[in-house]
Amino acid sequence: MALITAKQYLESVKKLKPRVYVGGKWVKNLLDNPVTKSMVMANAAIYELAEQPENKEVMVAKSHLTGEPINRNLNVARNIHDLDMRQEMALLTSQTVGTCNYRCVGCDALNSLASTTWEMDRDLGTKYNERFNNWLKMAQSKDLAVSGAITDAKGDRKKRPSQQDDLDVHLHLVEKRDDGIVVRGYKVSQSGAIGSHETLVLPGGALREGEEQFALSFAVPNGSPGLTYICQYNAYSAERELYGDDIEEMGNPVYGQRETSTMVFDNVFIPWERVFLFGETRYAGRLVSRFAKAHRMNCGGACKVGFADVIIGGTLMAAEATGVDKVPHIQEKIIDMVRLSETSHACAIAAAMRGREEPKGSGVYLPDDLFGNAAKLNIAHGFWEIIKNAGDIGGGLVVTMPRLKDLKDPEVGPVLKKVFAAAAPAETRLKIAKFLQHWAAGLHGAGTWHGAGAPQTQRFMFTVLTDFEKKKKMARKLMGMKEEDAPVKPEAKKAAK
Amino acid sequence: MEAIEVQIGKTLRGTYIGLGGTFASMIECCLRKKALPGFHKEDLIAKAELKNGNLLRLVLTGKRRQDKLMEMMEIALPNIGAYPDTGGKAAFFIEVKSEK
Numbered sequence: 081m082a083l084i085t086a087k088q089y090l091e092s093v094k095k096l097k098p099r100v101y102v103g104g105k106w107v108k109n110l111l112d113n114p115v116t117k118s119m120v121m122a123n124a125a126i127y128e129l130a131e132q133p134e135n136k137e138v139m140v141a142k143s144h145l146t147g148e149p150i151n152r153n154l155n156v157a158r159n160i161h162d163l164d165m166r167q168e169m170a171l172l173t174s175q176t177v178g179t180c181n182y183r184c185v186g187c188d189a190l191n192s193l194a195s196t197t198w199e200m201d202r203d204l205g206t207k208y209n210e211r212f213n214n215w216l217k218m219a220q221s222k223d224l225a226v227s228g229a230i231t232d233a234k235g236d237r238k239k240r241p242s243q244q245d246d247l248d249v250h251l252h253l254v255e256k257r258d259d260g261i262v263v264r265g266y267k268v269s270q271s272g273a274i275g276s277h278e279t280l281v282l283p284g285g286a287l288r289e290g291e292e293q294f295a296l297s298f299a300v301p302n303g304s305p306g307l308t309y310i311c312q313y314n315a316y317s318a319e320r321e322l323y324g325d326d327i328e329e330m331g332n333p334v335y336g337q338r339e340t341s342t343m344v345f346d347n348v349f350i351p352w353e354r355v356f357l358f359g360e361t362r363y364a365g366r367l368v369s370r371f372a373k374a375h376r377m378n379c380g381g382a383c384k385v386g387f388a389d390v391i392i393g394g395t396l397m398a399a400e401a402t403g404v405d406k407v408p409h410i411q412e413k414i415i416d417m418v419r420l421s422e423t424s425h426a427c428a429i430a431a432a433m434r435g436r437e438e439p440k441g442s443g444v445y446l447p448d449d450l451f452g453n454a455a456k457l458n459i460a461h462g463f464w465e466i467i468k469n470a471g472d473i474g475g476g477l478v479v480t481m482p483r484l485k486d487l488k489d490p491e492v493g494p495v496l497k498k499v500f501a502a503a504a505p506a507e508t509r510l511k512i513a514k515f516l517q518h519w520a521a522g523l524h525g526a527g528t529w530h531g532a533g534a535p536q537t538q539r540f541m542f543t544v545l546t547d548f549e550k551k552k553k554m555a556r557k558l559m560g561m562k563e564e565d566a567p568v569k570p571e572a573k574k575a576a577k
Numbered sequence: 578m579e580a581i582e583v584q585i586g587k588t589l590r591g592t593y594i595g596l597g598g599t600f601a602s603m604i605e606c607c608l609r610k611k612a613l614p615g616f617h618k619e620d621l622i623a624k625a626e627l628k629n630g631n632l633l634r635l636v637l638t639g640k641r642r643q644d645k646l647m648e649m650m651e652i653a654l655p656n657i658g659a660y661p662d663t664g665g666k667a668a669f670f671i672e673v674k675s676e677k
Contacts, residue, residue, distance in 0.1 A: 095655045097615035106617075218578070218596055222660055259601040278658065303615050303656025305606040349605040351598020354658075 082148040083140065084223040086128040093120050093275060098302045100274050100341070103313040103321065110275055114320045114327075115311065118336030120275040122177045123225050125335065126153070129176060138168045143220050144443070145213055150220045153183035156194040157445040163377075163432035167447075170378040171425070174386025177335040178518075181383070182272025185228030188378060189280040190216060192370035193297065195444040197356050200363050202441075212356050215299050224277040226299075229267035229343055230371065232284035241287070241294045250284060251345060253293040253359075260351040261358070263296060267343040269530070273302055274309050274341055283357070286365025295364045297357035298350045306348040309341040316522065329484050331518025338527055370438070370446055372533055377447040379532035381428025381455025384463055387524060388421030391470050394515045398474040401512055403503035413469045420462035427455035450545045457538040463528040471520035477513045479521050484510055581659060582667035583650045585674075586643045591650065592667055595659035600631070600669040602657040607635060613649065615656035623676045633671045640677040649673075 084092075093110055100107040102115050110116040130139040130151050141155035141162065142148070157163045166187070173181035194216070197208035219226055232241075235249035244250065251265035273279045282297050300307065311317075316337040320330060327333040357367060396414060399405040434448035471478055477500070487493050487507055500506035529535065549570055556566060563570060579599050583591040593599075606614050607625040613635075624636040637646065650673060654660075 092655070095615075095652050097617075097652055097656055099617045214578075215596060260598055277655075301602075301656060301658035304602070305610045305612055305614055305657075349602060349609075351596070351601050353597035 082143065082146070082150050082220060082223060083130060084127065085131055086124040089127045089223075089225065090120070090124050092277070096275070096277065096303055098274055099308045100311060101308065102311040103317055114324055115317050115336070115339065116274055118179075118320065118334065119182060119272055119339040122179050122335040123182050123272065123275050125177050126173055126181050126183055127151070127223075127225075129172065135172065138165050138172055141165070143217075145217050146220065148220070151183075151223055153181070153187045154190065154216070154220045154223070154226065155187070156191055156216070156443075157435070158443055159445055160433060160435055163435040163445055163447055164429065166374075167378055167382040167428045167432050170382035170428075171386045171389075174383045175389050176386075178332045178387065178390050179335045180271050180338045182227055182276060183225055184378060184383065185230070185271060185375065186226030186276070186278075186280050188371050188374035189228035189230070189282055190219075190226065191374050191444060191446065192282070192367055193280065193356050195370050195438055195442050195446060196363055196367040198442040198444065199366070199439050200357075200360060202439075204360065206360075208356050211353055215354060215356075219278065219299075222277070225272075225275065227271065227273040227276040227279045227302075228371075229270045229273065229279050229281045230284060230368065231267060231269050233266040233268050233342075234284065241291055247293075250294050251281065251296060253296060254347055260349055261296070261298075261355060262347050262349055263298075264345050264347050266345070269340050270309075270343050271338060271340050273343060274311065274339070276302055278302060279343070282367055282371060283364040285368055287361040289361055291361055292359035295357055295359050295361045297355070297367060299354045299356070300348065300350060304348050306346045308344040308346065310344065311339065311341045314523065316518075326485075329514075331514045331516075331522070337518070337523050372537070373446050373449050373452055375532045376456035376538065377428045377431040377452035379456065380459045381424045381426075381431065381452070384459045384528050385421045385425040385428070387519070387528075388417065388424075388459075388463070388466050391466055391516070391519050392417050392421070394512055394519070395470045395473050398470075398509075398512045398516060401502060401504035401509045402475065404473070410473055413473060417466045417469050420465055421459070424455050424459040424462060427451050427458060431455060449541065453538040453541045453545070456532050457535050457542075460529050460535045460538070464525055467520045467525055470516050474513055474516040474520065477509070478516045481510050481513050481517070484514060579659075579669060580662060580665055580667040581654070581669045581671060583647070583654070584670060584672045585646050585650075589643050589647050591647060592662045592664045593654045593659035594662040595654075595657070599657060599659045600633070603633060603654075603671065606657065607633060613637070613653050615652040616649070631669045633669075635671060635673045636676055637673065638676050641675040643675075646673045646675060 107113045110120050129135045140149050141152045143150045152169050197212045200206050201209045233249040235244040241250040248265045254264050255262040278299050287295050323329045399410050404410050431447035431451035435445050438446045497506040581593045613621050623638045626634045
C-alpha cells in the first residue's frame, strides 16, 4: 500500500490526537473544529489529486528505495524530471486548494535530509542515511502526511542560541539516553503539522562549534506526548468559527486561509531510529540551505504562482461583473499580474532544469540555487503587486461588502441586491468580492513575503552566488579598460575578502 | 521495524508495526509521563510496569469494557508512529487491563 486515498487519509486523521489549542479552546477532534478541519480538508485534497489519472505524472513518483509508486510529496528527486515535476506539483496543489499543500515543507525537508545524511555518512562514517531511509520507507509505505518544522522562536537576535536567557527559544537537547534523546523548545510558523502524521524537524539555521545541543534533526509522530500545538488565531479564524458549517460565507470555503501553529516541545522523547542529525554543527547549515534551495523553487516559483492564477481568475471575473473587463488600463493591470507570476514560474522551471546532483554520488538532485532564490525574491515583491491589482480592480467592495447572507435577509436583502447589481447580479459580484477579500485583505501577502525565508535572505544569497568580478571583467573588456585602470583592482577586492 | 502485540483479555489481539524505538516511546509515555499517547490526561493510567524489557503491563483507571480498551489502544499507538499490521511475530507486548 504505497498510495492511500483521500478517504483513507481522513479515516487516519480520526485517530490522530495531537494536543491542539485554537483561540482559547483545546481541540479534541480535528474534524470537529472548523479551523483545523479546513487544514485537514486541504491535505485530503492533495491525496485526492494523486488518485486522478490526469495528475499521475505530477503527483505520483517511483520510490528509489522500493520501486513502488509513491506520492511525490514523499519522493527524493533523482533527476531533472523529478525536480520539474516537483515544482509542477507545487503549482497544481496551489491552484487546487488556494492554500498551503501542507506536505510541501516535509517534502523539501526530506530531500535535504536525503542529501545531507548521505554526505555525513560518507564524511564521518555515521549511519544517519540508513536510519533516514528506513524512516522514509515506512513513510512511503503508509503514504504518511509529513510536514516540516524549521523556524525557531530565536529570542534576542543579537545573541547566539547558547547565549539566550531562555534556551527554549531554539529547539535543543535536554538528555541523551541509550534508547534516544529528549528535546525541548519551540518551532514557530509551522504549517499543517496538526493534521499530519509526522513532522521532520530541522535546525533553524547554521550553527557553530560549541552549539552542538541545537544541531538536531529528527522525525516526530505528531501525537507524541509532550508536544503541543498552539494554532494561529486571527480574523479569519474567528470568521470560520462564527460560521461553523455554513462555509459558503467564506472566501475560500473548504480549504480556508493557511493554518500554522507554534509547536511546543516539552521534553519530547525521540528514539535514535528517528534522529538524523545529532550535534554535527558543521552540517546544520548545509541541511538548512539545501532545504531552502528546494523550498525557494517550489514555494516561491510555483506555489505562489498557483495562488496568482486563481487571483487573476477572480480579478478578471470581478472586472466582468462590473463591466470594465474591456477597459484598456484594467487589461494592462491583468497583464502585469500575469507577467509577475509567470516570470517567477519561469525561474522555478529554470531552477529545476539547471538542478544537479548534490553532493556528487548521493543520487539526490537539488534545484539551482540562484534561480530558486530569484523565483522567491521575484514573487515576494510580485505578490504584493498582484494582490494590489486584485484590490484595485475588485474595487472598494472587496473590503466594504456586507455579509453574503445579508442578501437573503427579508428586510435588507432586496435593497442590497439593487445596490450591488452591476453587469452581473449582486450575488455573483459579492461572491467574487469575498474571494478577492480572502487574498487582498488576507494573510497571504505577509505569508508570501516571509515563507521560505524573508527576501533579505535571498538578497544575501544573490551576493554569495553572483560572480560580480566576472561581470566587471566583461564590462571592462567592452570598454577597452585595462585591469589596472579599474576603480577597484580585482586583486584589492580579493584581499579585502 | 518493531512489531508490538496488544493483548487484552484472553482473546483480543492487535499487532502494530513501527520504526525501532516505538516501544521505547510507549514506555516513555506510560511510565515516565504517566499518560497514554493521544489521551492528554494524567489520570488515565492506574498502573504501568515493564517486565523483562519487552512487556508493558498497563492498568487503566475506571471500569472499561475490553473492546473499549482496544479502541483506546487503536488511538494510542498511531500517535507514537505505530500502525496496524497483519500480524507476525511480535518482539514487544502491551497487556492492557481495566482497573475494575
